Amino acid sequence: MSDLHTDTTQAVHPDAAKLEGMEHAKQYEFKLAEDYFFKSDRGLTKRVVEQISYMKNEPEWMLKFRLRAFEIAEKKGRPKWGPDLSDLNFDDIFFYVRPNEKQGTAGSWDDIPEDVRKTYQRLGVPAAEQRALAGVGAQYESEMVYHKLKAEWEKLGVIFLDTDTGLKEHPELFKEHFATVIPPEDNYFAAVNSAVWSGGSFVYVPEGVHVEVPLQAYFLLNAENIGQFERTLIIGAPGSKFHYIEGCTAPAYTSNSFHSGVIEIVCQENSHVRYSTIQNWSHNVYNLVTQRAMVHEHASMGWLDGNLGSKVTMKYPSTYLVGEGAHGEVLSIAFATDGQHQDAGAKVIHVAPNTTSSVVSKSISKGTGRSSYRGLVQVHEGATNARSNVECDALLLDENARTDTFPYIEINEKTAHVGHEATVSKLDDEQIFYLMTRGLAEDAAMALIVRGFLDPVAKELPLEYAVELNRLIELEMEGSVG
Amino acid sequence: MSDKQLEIRGLRARIVGGEEILKGVDLVVPRGEVHALMGPNGSGKSTLAKVIAGDPQYEITAGDIVLEGQSILEMEPDERAREGLYLAFQYPVEVPGVSIANFLRLALNARREEGDEIGVMEFYKKLQRAVKELNWDDSIIERNLHEGFSGGEKKRSEILQLLVLEPRYAILDETDSGLDVDALKVVSQGVNAARGPNFGALVITHYQRLLNHIVPDRVHVMVNGRIVREGPKELAMELDQKGYEWIREAVGA
Numbered sequence: 001m002s003d004l005h006t007d008t009t010q011a012v013h014p015d016a017a018k019l020e021g022m023e024h025a026k027q028y029e030f031k032l033a034e035d036y037f038f039k040s041d042r043g044l045t046k047r048v049v050e051q052i053s054y055m056k057n058e059p060e061w062m063l064k065f066r067l068r069a070f071e072i073a074e075k076k077g078r079p080k081w082g083p084d085l086s087d088l089n090f091d092d093i094f095f096y097v098r099p100n101e102k103q104g105t106a107g108s109w110d111d112i113p114e115d116v117r118k119t120y121q122r123l124g125v126p127a128a129e130q131r132a133l134a135g136v137g138a139q140y141e142s143e144m145v146y147h148k149l150k151a152e153w154e155k156l157g158v159i160f161l162d163t164d165t166g167l168k169e170h171p172e173l174f175k176e177h178f179a180t181v182i183p184p185e186d187n188y189f190a191a192v193n194s195a196v197w198s199g200g201s202f203v204y205v206p207e208g209v210h211v212e213v214p215l216q217a218y219f220l221l222n223a224e225n226i227g228q229f230e231r232t233l234i235i236g237a238p239g240s241k242f243h244y245i246e247g248c249t250a251p252a253y254t255s256n257s258f259h260s261g262v263i264e265i266v267c268q269e270n271s272h273v274r275y276s277t278i279q280n281w282s283h284n285v286y287n288l289v290t291q292r293a294m295v296h297e298h299a300s301m302g303w304l305d306g307n308l309g310s311k312v313t314m315k316y317p318s319t320y321l322v323g324e325g326a327h328g329e330v331l332s333i334a335f336a337t338d339g340q341h342q343d344a345g346a347k348v349i350h351v352a353p354n355t356t357s358s359v360v361s362k363s364i365s366k367g368t369g370r371s372s373y374r375g376l377v378q379v380h381e382g383a384t385n386a387r388s389n390v391e392c393d394a395l396l397l398d399e400n401a402r403t404d405t406f407p408y409i410e411i412n413e414k415t416a417h418v419g420h421e422a423t424v425s426k427l428d429d430e431q432i433f434y435l436m437t438r439g440l441a442e443d444a445a446m447a448l449i450v451r452g453f454l455d456p457v458a459k460e461l462p463l464e465y466a467v468e469l470n471r472l473i474e475l476e477m478e479g480s481v482g
Numbered sequence: 483m484s485d486k487q488l489e490i491r492g493l494r495a496r497i498v499g500g501e502e503i504l505k506g507v508d509l510v511v512p513r514g515e516v517h518a519l520m521g522p523n524g525s526g527k528s529t530l531a532k533v534i535a536g537d538p539q540y541e542i543t544a545g546d547i548v549l550e551g552q553s554i555l556e557m558e559p560d561e562r563a564r565e566g567l568y569l570a571f572q573y574p575v576e577v578p579g580v581s582i583a584n585f586l587r588l589a590l591n592a593r594r595e596e597g598d599e600i601g602v603m604e605f606y607k608k609l610q611r612a613v614k615e616l617n618w619d620d621s622i623i624e625r626n627l628h629e630g631f632s633g634g635e636k637k638r639s640e641i642l643q644l645l646v647l648e649p650r651y652a653i654l655d656e657t658d659s660g661l662d663v664d665a666l667k668v669v670s671q672g673v674n675a676a677r678g679p680n681f682g683a684l685v686i687t688h689y690q691r692l693l694n695h696i697v698p699d700r701v702h703v704m705v706n707g708r709i710v711r712e713g714p715k716e717l718a719m720e721l722d723q724k725g726y727e728w729i730r731e732a733v734g735a
Contacts, residue, residue: 431537434575436559437535437568438585438643439592445560448588452579452626 040096046070049195052096056164057200059171069184069194076188081374082374083312083341088286093258095196095229149213158242159204160215163231166202173204176236180322181264181294189314190290193229193262198231200261203244204237207273211242212278214462232263236271236299245462246277257284257311263291267299278333278465279313280472283340287313297352304460307342308334308472316374318347321355321383328357330384331457336369336401337476345374345406350386350416361392362454365401366448366476372404379416395453397427397446440477447477485551486513488534488567488651488682495533503529505707506545513550513650513682516673517683518693518718520686521704522726527686528572531655531659535569536562549651562592566650570640570657580640583609583623586646593647594634612645617670633660641672651674652683658692670695690722703729 038055040048049070053063078085153160159170167174184194201217219233234244246263259281267273273293281287287310293301303317319328334342348357363371373392394403405422427449435445450473451458458466490509496502503526511517521527533540534547536559547554547663552563577585586609591599609623616638628636637657644652654673658666673696674682685696693701693715701718703711705726710733711717721729 024727188596389501428575431575431577433535433537433559434571435577435585437571438589439560439649441560441592442558444588444592448580448585449577452577455579 009429025083037435038097039094042094043091044070044073044093044095044192044196048095052196052198052475054098058167061175061478062167065179065184066195066197069150069191071307072184073075073188073191073195076191078188081094082314083343083372085286085288085312088258088312090258093228096198129138136246140344147334152213153211153215156209156211156478157206158211158215159202160208161202163200163202163233164198166233168203170204173235174202174233177264178233179264179268181266181292182290187290189260189288191263193231193260193290197229197231197262200232200263201233201244201246202232203242205235205240205242207237209237209242210237214245217244217246228259230260230261234263234265234273234275236265236267236273238269239271240268241272243274243276245465246275259285259287259288259289259292259310261289263289265291265293265301267293267295267301267326269297269299271296271299272302273300274302274304275317276304276461276465278461279299279306280309280429282309283311285310287315288311289315292318292320293328294320294322295326295328298325299323300327300329302329303346304331304457305344306457306469307344308333308335308476310340310342312341312343314343316345316347316376318349318376319357320349320351321357321386322351323355324352325354326352329361330357331460332359332361332363332373333454333457334361334363334373335473335476336363336365337369338369338372340369342369342371343374344371345376346390347376348378348388350377350379350383350388350413350458353382353384353386355383355386357386357388359390361390362395362457363392363393363403364397364453365398365403368398368400368402370404371404372406373422374406376408376410377418377420378409379411379413379418381412383413384415386413386416386418388417389421391421393453394420394424395427395450397450443477444474447474450477487511487550488513488684489533489546489548490530490534491546491548493530493533493547494543495540495541497539498541501718502543503540503707504533507707507709509684509702509709510642511682511684512650514679515699516677516683516685516696517700517702518685518687518698518715519702519704520688520718522730523688525704526703526707526732528655531569531572531653531684531686534562534653535567560592560734563589563647563649568644568647568649568652570637570644570652570654572655572657572659574628574636574640574663576626576631578626578629580627581624582627582642585627586623586643589643589647610645611681612642612672615645615675616642617668618642634662634665637661637669638672639663641669645672649703650680650682652681653684654685656686656688658689666692667695690718693718705729705733 005302040051049066053066133215170218182190184191203215205211265273265275268457295301301319305317307313307315307317317330321328328348330346332344333345334344336342345361346359359375361373364372365371375390377390379386390407392405396403403424407420427446431449432442432445435448437444440448451470461469488511490507493504493507494502495504506532519527542555549565549567554565585604610620613620613622628639640657657669661669685698698715701713701715702709711729
């Protein structure tokens with residue numbers, strides 16, 4: 001009997017189950033069909049890590065890296081601070097599911113919960129995209145727009161691939177940067193991701209190249225890419241400029257309840273990189289992500305981080321300003337409704353002189369939702385004239401809603417200027433009454449106030465994302481009137 | 483009796499759990515007419531305005547508010563608005579991050595069926611016409627609703643909204659307070675532009691000076707939660723000359 005959970009048998013070698021690792025895999029020298037459906041064992045074990053690497057037909061260094069990361073995770077254990085993760089049981093989770101086009105990761109469209117399907121329809125998400133978001137297949141490769149853009153990017157020397165393909169096609173470049181920004185030793189969830197990562201984006205923009213149209217991860221979207229443990233590696237060569245957009249405001253449904261991505265960004269001298277993400281995981285998901293940029297001389301990094309879905313989110317985009325004159329910017333939105341805990345924020349580390357940073361965080365808590373701002377500003381000795389400004393505003397929509405602020409500031413440089421401002425406000429009955437006298441229903445009035453509150457961040461989004469964000473907030477506010 | 487009117491019948495109301503403020507108000511504003519409501523501080527004029535608009539701070543203990551033959555007591559403030567009622571606030575609130583243009587488009591569309599939203603061009607034409615009527619700069623429509631507005635600008639915005647939303651009945655709650663002479667003229671000009679056979683208004687004010695610009699068809703005087711006197715526009719001038727003490731004494735209030 002096979003230990004591999006497979007739905008077909010013709011594509012796999014009958015002895016595959018006995019394989020312990022790559023050495024064995026190489027012995028058999030066969031390649032699995034691209035559309036082969038595969039599910040790892042449940043739980044996180046050495047064997048699962050080996051299975052993943054084997055199924056991906058990876059070079060040996062990657063298998064070794066994964067195994068080392070697995071050991072680190074075992075040793076480290078989960079963090080003892082932050083939100084409650086006690087319900088997150090690894091033994092229930094499939095750490096790797098390789099979809100095929102027909103099946104995706106979630107099985108059939110009919111298995112997707114009614115409310116998730118309804119939301120897609122309400123948002124006006126096209127049918128094909130709905131299926132992809134729900135993890136039931138679909139690729140965008142046939143899209144004309146994508147083909148045109150792809151040709152343009154290729155002409156410029158831009159590499160924009162899913163991470164697995166990136167590793168195969170650009171092994172040298174990949175190895176040079178991979179895990180340099182976030183090593184597995186960094187934190188427990190980064191170690192877990194390093195052991196079991198799959199999918200994500202690999203981006204390289206060559207020296208001096210400006211990419212006008214945002215590189216959108218959804219172009220690469222297939223069921224695997226919105227998997228649970230994506231690994232994204234973005235490299236901006238000196239003088240390059242581009243905007244990468246990840247995720248989508250439509251709820252990403254996953255039957256698996258654990259998402260732990262790692263996003264590494266290298267901003268070389270004078271480059272300008274923006275990374276925007278709006279995540280709306282279904283409300284059963286633990287969303288624990290590590291994202292970090294290493295910013296070199298006179299380069300700038302901008303994060304726009306929106307967290308709307310999930311059960312628990314822990315996400316603190318961090319920016320290491322390691323080159324003189326480097327600049328970092330974080331705009332963060334968190335929306336916590338019933339039963340959700342959004343623990344989001346930002347970290348900025350000033351290492352070099354004349355570095356500047358700004359953080360703007362806007363959080364909303366509704367029902368029994370809880371949002372926390374957790375931030376760190378660190379100025380190292382020698383980072384002369386570093387400047388940083390942090391502003392976090394919280395809006396509470398209900399009596400039971402909760403918000404906390406944990407701003408950590410560590411300054412070891414006398415010439416640093418660091419500012420921090422925090423406000424907490426409640427939804428104002430007078431505002432609601434006023435808007436209602438103009439004809440807006442109570443929930444529409446509340447949604448408008450929320451949109452206004454988020455506006456300083458939302459207006460930095462490309463229009464179509466801002467529109468989707470607005471629609472989503474309206475949906476969240478619907479039925480919120482008792 | 484014509485149905486084309488806003489009628490207040492024996493209305494009694496108080497702040498939820500508090501003392502009675504309106505003690506049996508009777509008042510009729512026919513569509514096509516502008517009436518003034520005058521009275522000393524604390525007589526209940528602003529309370530009446532808010533109660534008509536449906537402010538949940540107040541509870542009604544007796545009487546009725548009838549809009550063109552239909553009681554609106556059970557309606558939410560937004561339903562009343564969609565039935566054609568408008569309140570120009572004495573102290574308009576600020577709503578950060580929401581531009582006047584976006585807000586008004588939403589408000590207009592809230593009055594229309596889904597799928598029948600107002601066209602972008604049609605909307606901007608309408609908005610620009612109203613802005614011009616109030617001698618305002620076009621850039622005002624991109625500013626956030628009352629954020630950083632002076633008192634006078636807020637009042638002007640209330641009239642701008644009135645011109646765009648085109649209600650059948652408007653209550654203007656001390657729209658003249660805090661306005662200098664020029665602003666008073668501009669705001670009055672706006673209200674006069676709205677006048678016509680399909681528009682009725684109740685203009686609440688302390689002073690005659692607003693009524694020099696917006697000449698009322700009728701004047702009602704409120705003292706201590708009741709309408710104590712009603713008359714032609716000359717009543718406003720008489721009040722202005724003799725003061726509210728005269729009325730108090732005359733009605734024994």
